[in-house]
Amino acid sequence: MLWRKGARPGPASTSALRVFLIGALSITAYTLVLAAYAIAPVAYAGAIREVSVVFAAIIGWRWLGESFGPARIAGSLAIFGGILLIALAG
Numbered sequence: 001m002l003w004r005k006g007a008r009p010g011p012a013s014t015s016a017l018r019v020f021l022i023g024a025l026s027i028t029a030y031t032l033v034l035a036a037y038a039i040a041p042v043a044y045a046g047a048i049r050e051v052s053v054v055f056a057a058i059i060g061w062r063w064l065g066e067s068f069g070p071a072r073i074a075g076s077l078a079i080f081g082g083i084l085l086i087a088l089a090g
Helices: 012-039 042-049 051-064 070-089
Strands: none
Touching: 012 042, 042 051, 042 070, 051 070
16 A cells, blocks of 8 residues: 555654554454354354444544434444344344
8 A cells, every 4th residue: 555655744654554553453353253253153243243333433423523413323223223132032
């Protein structure tokens, strides 16, 4: 990515570090998902993965100043309700 886009303004080491960390965390996250699929039934692991949508909405609201309106609240509650239903009904 650094070769293709070049370093951003600021210290070059900061851009290189960001690219490295994002790449390493992406590979780690994918490995954890594969491990979860190997351990638990795919229905459970797939449903739990959807929590990331709720986390993204909360991060957007908290740190990026996005609104957390009725649509996001309803979506977050639907995801949580689905995970709870899968956990309880199995």
